[in-house]
Amino acid sequence: MRKLLLLFFLMPYQFFVSAQDHVPELKDYQNFVKTKTLVLLEKNPMSDFNLVIREVMKNTWTLTPYEFIDDAQFEAYRNNPNYSFLMITIASFDKDRTKARYRFLSLLMAERGKSVRDMPDLCSLPLSYLQVEDDTYSYKLEAFLRFMQNHVQLMLDDPSLIGSDPFKYYNRKKKEELANKTLYLVKDDLARDIDTEAEIRQIYPHSFKIVTPDEVAQAIKERREDVVFLHKVGPENTRIRARVYKVIVGAGDPEIYYFDYQMMKKAQDDAFQLKDLKKIR
Structure with missing residues (x-):
């Protein structure tokens, strides 16, 4: 869905990940609906994302059971295929000469034995530039989550769209x-x-x-x-x-x-x- 030069996860330390396109497969979407979705909260407890996402998930999320986790729990669960992750990822692109960094809202699958860069990306939406305040997008999160769930269902209903x-x-x-x-x-x-x-x-x-x-x-x-x-x-x-x-x-x-x-x-x-x-x- 997007070509990453670097993918950083917001944790006490950062994963520096080299360029990789991991195109999800039908089995990734099929496995997703069997998982529990773990929502990774931002390190800053007062971030707009953290303040909004709990209520938004309660009102909007229907595809899978879910719970909220912190950085340490992400590291513990990221290789366990019983889990999927909803989280903010930070990306830059090889075509951007300025090496600008952007926030994306990403729905990722855990996969046993895989590194972070190889986690299947089921759906990602751009939220903002990294330097821009999160109140520019936080009030839109409910609409984004409704779309992401609908997108997963669309891929399940019409697998010919996967990979395009x-x-x-x-x-x-x-x-x-x-x-x-x-x-x-x-x-x-x-x-x-x-x-x-x-x-x-x-x-x-x-x-x-x-x-x-x-x-x-x-x-x-x-x-x-x-x-x-x-x-x-x-x-x-x-x-x-x-x-x-x-x-x-x-x-x-x-x-x-x-x-x-x-x-x-x-x-x-x-x-x-x-x-x-x-x-x-």
């Missing part, structure tokens, strides 16, 4: 369905030439609304199936210039409707662009 780029499937299948949704956009995520309703209306023919993060959070909480929202991952005001991810996610339904990224060349590229809007109209 799943986001091509979502982009192709979901674009037409946006016509029946209201697209929530946070103004700070938008490029300057599409940051007003009038400018968006000239390009985008479907329902949309420029909203606050609180309104996105409320739509997710209410499971508004008529609403989709933009999740943008960029460097924000940091000096690093690398990937800018743009993901459109269902606030109520467990779907992704658009997934893409571009490499930044200038600060203004850290935004949902006119060309992105044209792709989904």
